[in-house]
Amino acid sequence: xxxxxxxxxxxxxxxxxxxxxxxISDGQPVGxxxxxxxxELNLSPATIRNVMADLEELGLVRSxxxxxxxxxxxxxxxxxxxxxLTVKPLDTKDITRLYQGLSERDDTSDVIGVASRLLAExxxxxxxxxxxxxxxxxxxxxxxxxxxxxxxxxxxxxxxxEVHNKIIHTSKDFSAAELQQAGAYLNSIYCGRNLxxxxxxxxxxxxxxxxxxxxxxxxxxxxxxxxxxSGSEEDDYVLAGETNLMSFSELSDRDHLKKLFExxxxxxxxxxxxxxxxxxxxxxIFIGEESGYQAFDHCSLVTSSYSVSDEVVGVLAVIxxxxxxxxxxxxxxxxxxxLLGAALNxxxxxxx
Amino acid sequence: xxxxxxxxxxxxxxxxxxxxxxxISDGQPVGxxxxxxxxELNLSPATIRNVMADLEELGLVRSxxxxxxxxxxxxxxxxxxxxxLTVKPLDTKDITRLYQGLSERDDTSDVIGVASRLLAExxxxxxxxxxxxxxxxxxxxxxxxxxxxxxxxxxxxxxxxEVHNKIIHTSKDFSAAELQQAGAYLNSIYCGRNLxxxxxxxxxxxxxxxxxxxxxxxxxxxxxxxxxxSGSEEDDYVLAGETNLMSFSELSDRDHLKKLFExxxxxxxxxxxxxxxxxxxxxxIFIGEESGYQAFDHCSLVTSSYSVSDEVVGVLAVIxxxxxxxxxxxxxxxxxxxLLGAALNxxxxxxx
DNA sequence: GCTGGCACTCGTCGCAGCGGAGTGCTAATT
DNA sequence: AATTAGCACTCCGCTGCGACGAGTGCCAGC
Numbered sequence: 001x002x003x004x005x006x007x008x009x010x011x012x013x014x015x016x017x018x019x020x021x022x023x024i025s026d027g028q029p030v031g032x033x034x035x036x037x038x039x040e041l042n043l044s045p046a047t048i049r050n051v052m053a054d055l056e057e058l059g060l061v062r063s064x065x066x067x068x069x070x071x072x073x074x075x076x077x078x079x080x081x082x083x084x085l086t087v088k089p090l091d092t093k094d095i096t097r098l099y100q101g102l103s104e105r106d107d108t109s110d111v112i113g114v115a116s117r118l119l120a121e122x123x124x125x126x127x128x129x130x131x132x133x134x135x136x137x138x139x140x141x142x143x144x145x146x147x148x149x150x151x152x153x154x155x156x157x158x159x160x161x162e163v164h165n166k167i168i169h170t171s172k173d174f175s176a177a178e179l180q181q182a183g184a185y186l187n188s189i190y191c192g193r194n195l196x197x198x199x200x201x202x203x204x205x206x207x208x209x210x211x212x213x214x215x216x217x218x219x220x221x222x223x224x225x226x227x228x229x230s231g232s233e234e235d236d237y238v239l240a241g242e243t244n245l246m247s248f249s250e251l252s253d254r255d256h257l258k259k260l261f262e263x264x265x266x267x268x269x270x271x272x273x274x275x276x277x278x279x280x281x282x283x284x285i286f287i288g289e290e291s292g293y294q295a296f297d298h299c300s301l302v303t304s305s306y307s308v309s310d311e312v313v314g315v316l317a318v319i320x321x322x323x324x325x326x327x328x329x330x331x332x333x334x335x336x337x338x339l340l341g342a343a344l345n346x347x348x349x350x351x352x
Numbered sequence: 353x354x355x356x357x358x359x360x361x362x363x364x365x366x367x368x369x370x371x372x373x374x375x376i377s378d379g380q381p382v383g384x385x386x387x388x389x390x391x392e393l394n395l396s397p398a399t400i401r402n403v404m405a406d407l408e409e410l411g412l413v414r415s416x417x418x419x420x421x422x423x424x425x426x427x428x429x430x431x432x433x434x435x436x437l438t439v440k441p442l443d444t445k446d447i448t449r450l451y452q453g454l455s456e457r458d459d460t461s462d463v464i465g466v467a468s469r470l471l472a473e474x475x476x477x478x479x480x481x482x483x484x485x486x487x488x489x490x491x492x493x494x495x496x497x498x499x500x501x502x503x504x505x506x507x508x509x510x511x512x513x514e515v516h517n518k519i520i521h522t523s524k525d526f527s528a529a530e531l532q533q534a535g536a537y538l539n540s541i542y543c544g545r546n547l548x549x550x551x552x553x554x555x556x557x558x559x560x561x562x563x564x565x566x567x568x569x570x571x572x573x574x575x576x577x578x579x580x581x582s583g584s585e586e587d588d589y590v591l592a593g594e595t596n597l598m599s600f601s602e603l604s605d606r607d608h609l610k611k612l613f614e615x616x617x618x619x620x621x622x623x624x625x626x627x628x629x630x631x632x633x634x635x636x637i638f639i640g641e642e643s644g645y646q647a648f649d650h651c652s653l654v655t656s657s658y659s660v661s662d663e664v665v666g667v668l669a670v671i672x673x674x675x676x677x678x679x680x681x682x683x684x685x686x687x688x689x690x691l692l693g694a695a696l697n698x699x700x701x702x703x704x
Numbered sequence: 705g706c707t708g709g710c711a712c713t714c715g716t717c718g719c720a721g722c723g724g725a726g727t728g729c730t731a732a733t734t
Numbered sequence: 735a736a737t738t739a740g741c742a743c744t745c746c747g748c749t750g751c752g753a754c755g756a757g758t759g760c761c762a763g764c
Contacts, residue, residue, distance in 0.1 A: 031757050044707050049758065067714045067757045141497055145509060155507060155515050157497060163507055163517035243617065246610040257609075258598040265595065383726050396738050401727065418744045419726040 008058070015041060015051050016060060017084040020072045024323050027249070031069030074288045074322075077300075081285055081326050088327045090335055094122050102339040112238050115316060115340045120241020123329060125320030130237040130274055132306075132313040132344060137162075137195050142186050144179035144223060152179060154227045158195070168226040174219075182220035190224070199228040235271045239264055248321045250298050263295035274315040277303040281312070283334050288322045298322055302329045304337035308344050316340065360410070364403050367393060368412060369436040371404075372424045376675050379601075381421030426640045426674075429652075433637055433678050440679045442687055446474050454691040464590050467668060467692045472593025475681060477672035482589045482626055484658075484665040484696060489514075489547050494538050496531035496575060504531060506579045510547070520578040526571075534572035542576070551580040587623045591616055600673045602650055615647035626667040629655040633664070635686050640674045650674055654681045656689035660696050668692065 018038055022030045032045035032052065052070055055061045060076035063069065072080065101114045112129050119127025142156040150173050155165045190198050202225045242264055245251055251260070263269050273291055277284045286301040303317040316337055318329050370390055374382045384397040384404065393400070404422055407413045412428035415421060424432065453466045464481050471479025494508040502525050507517045542550050554577045594616055597603055603612070615621050625643055629636045638653040655669040668689055670681050
């Protein structure tokens with residue numbers, strides 16, 4: 001059952017490639033007769049049957065029942081996308097649509113949402129984009145408002161458009177004036193820095209320099225610490241085109257569909273899965289059960305991290321049935337990730 | 353085809369009631385034999401057949417095919433919920449769950465989301481709650497930040513927790529200091545007032561009193577106008593438990609399901625539908641096609657507006673198959689609406 | 705080593721037959 | 735006049751059967 005490429009000669013691989021391509025385009029188990037008609041193979045059905053038997057022994061294909069053709073297994077798809085696939089150049093129409101959507105950043109639209117919708121719309125599958133990591137998120141303004149019961153509402157603005165808010169619990173009740181002062185102080189020293197470095201700086205301040213700070217400054221720093229402590233901002237993503245998945249017959253089983261949509265609304269599992277792609281640069285693919293999540297059993301995910309200034313800040317993906325046109329989707333996801341990264345680059349956006 | 357109640361005698365109505373109840377609990381077309389066994393009716397199958405024929409003539413029931421018993425039509429359900437239904441008191445377990453979830457307002461949780469999730473969880477259908485109208489939304493703090501290109505980022509905080517933001521286009525570029533001043537001015541005069549009255553006041557100012565304001569005040573008012581102009585805050589809702597709907601066989605048709613979920617993600621249609629309930633106090637029901645939206649053809653919505661200080665501020669609903677246990681859902685929605693209204697009442701929450 | 709031929713397996717389709725559930729109608733009963 | 739019993743009828747759903755087609759595995763010949 002080793003699906004090592006060396007166990008197979010060129011012809012078998014070629015045949016597997018044709019088989020997978022054929023299955024992807026037709027959705028029907030493909031038999032020896034059909035493949036025998038392929039001019040590039042030019043083999044008789046009987047020979048093809050022999051080769052297919054080999055492929056089946058290696059676990060690359062299987063037949064749903066005795067007298068149906070063969071369909072690729074997960075390993076078969078894996079081998080296909082890893083070694084056999086010939087990626088197609090992107091459709092020019094798609095390129096322009098992506099470019100339009102992701103380069104011109106008009107005010108109210110959020111790039112992440114646009115990217116997600118584009119992924120879904122142009123692939124007719126589901127698109128998902130994680131929100132970018134805080135590393136590229138720069139503090140623009142911070143402010144505190146008093147609530148009752150020792151609670152403080154923190155509002156902070158990042159980059160251009162995003163406004164975040166959080167409620168923190170403080171050790172005592174503060175007056176509006178005190179909080180205003182704290183905000184002004186923090187603004188003066190942390191504006192323009194990214195959230196990660198702020199967090200580190202805050203921690204350092206708290207450890208090192210207590211004596212050279214006055215009480216108000218200390219309180220302000222404490223509040224900043226509460227605001228930016230890790231995990232404060234739970235990860236999230238923007239999903240689009242889920243309903244497209246309902247049209248695929250291989251996913252339209254009620255229970256599968258339910259599991260899938262439940263996974264989408266719980267988010268957590270999806271986040272974990274996508275996070276695995278943050279390590280690698282470029283496109284990565286999860287085929288069927290490879291994901292390890294039952295909900296995605298008959299799905300494939302084509303993911304790519306996206307980066308700003310050479311640093312990975314998030315992940316995007318297209319989710320569809322295992323039987324998808326990988327040769328198109330892969331370059332598509334790749335390009336989208338790059339364009340999104342570029343669109344998020346603070347240098348290319350208007351200065352503060 | 354008039355389904356006037358007067359066309360029917362007590363017995364026929366009683367029989368219709370039994371029939372609908374039976375169909376709701378079993379999901380099978382109900383025939384004369386089954387109903388004849390009901391001790392309260394105590395009629396022979398033949399008599400029941402006669403009555404059923406009458407009901408069918410009036411359009412209250414229909415048979416899927418010649419020998420298949422009867423199922424209620426939309427009119428049948430309508431008559432049932434309007435005149436025949438005997439509502440059941442709420443399950444005590446449900447009451448306590450609702451009470452727990454909606455009375456204690458801890459910090460981070462949003463009541464609207466909790467309400468929506470409770471509706472879904474306790475009914476095992478989908479729950480939806482519209483965000484409350486701005487009339488009960490009080491301005492707590494407003495602030496402006498400069499962006500590039502004559503744009504200004506407005507952040508305003510309402511009630512306790514909610515932070516809103518919006519980008520407005522101004523006639524010229526303002527400095528941070530100017531904007532701060534404008535914010536301070538607006539805070540001083542509009543804090544604590546609700547958004548509707550602010551909008552009116554702003555418009556009045558712009559018309560009446562131009563001469564007695566200085567330039568800065570005028571600019572501030574103009575910005576407030578842009579911020580609070582109507583339609584600025586598009587309506588929205590929180591949905592929960594959509595996936596529950598996938599379990600109902602009568603909705604599990606692929607196309608219907610797709611339409612339904614598309615309607616959910618586009619939101620707009622749902623909002624329109626729910627808005628119709630803002631006029632009435634109390635529970636309202638849309639059965640099947642009554643909603644006018646194809647996506648909800650085989651669904652019923654049990655809606656109720658919810659009010660704060662006797663003013664309707666939003667709508668909540670349970671969405672499920674037409675064949676749902678109305679006698680339980682109706683009081684359930686009713687109570688949830690009342691509890692939510694109470695939870696939102698600013699008087700009962702901690703003061704500013 | 706490849707290929708043609710052949711027997712075999714399975715799934716699908718159409719068809720017929722049958723039982724069950726339920727109806728509508730009519731005639732008898734109260 | 736209303737209710738009921740009886741009966742013929744309709745229609746769904748199930749089952750079994752045979753034909754068909756697609757595709758396989760294997761063997762023998764090229």
